[in-house]
């Protein structure tokens with residue numbers, strides 16, 4: 001069945017935000033007394049919404065101060081302002097795609113507008129930006145992708161999802177959509193994406209051919 005809608009995850013797919021996000025998260029968690037490494041932070045939290053991260057941290061350190069997320073976000077946004085960039089080649093690929101596109105991210109709208117705005121991708125997705133805060137359950141549940149497809153007016157079988165996290169690949173499969181695993185950013189784990197059930201690629205310019213060639 002031909003793909004008519006491409007749903008892009010944001011962090012690690014459109015913008016190379018995962019290194020800064022995970023560094024900011026590791027540093028903010030360390031202030032609570034959990035000396036967590038960057039790698040472990042990435043492994044545990046990548047692809048999850050803030051809301052879904054908190055209980056994991058709480059189980060380890062006990063009660064979390066009210067301003068935890070605020071401190072994390074301040075730190076992360078400062079890093080973004082310094083050196084956040086779009087994923088290599090993504091603007092050109094978006095320009096050339098014949099399918100409709102939208103964004104569906106575990107990040108909230110403020111973070112999405114900040115990262116997409118800073119990398120000059122925002123205008124390409126205006127009015128087509130969906131966040132885990134818009135639905136009840138975040139990835140790996142299918143809610144967010146189903147919500148995005150419905151709002152965009154496409155059946156799940158007509159949708160492909162581009163994801164850099166195994167959680168997101170699982171969500172795409174649960175939604176009945178075609179998962180494409182993008183392993184072109186530093187935090188991506190190609191093998192984990194493959195194990196989760198995605199067709200994996202590492203250069204954004206490979207995407208158009210994958211959307212057309214692959215049939216299931």
Ligand SMILES: [Mg+2]
Pocket residue numbers: 009010011012013047163164165168
């Ligand atoms: Mg991601």
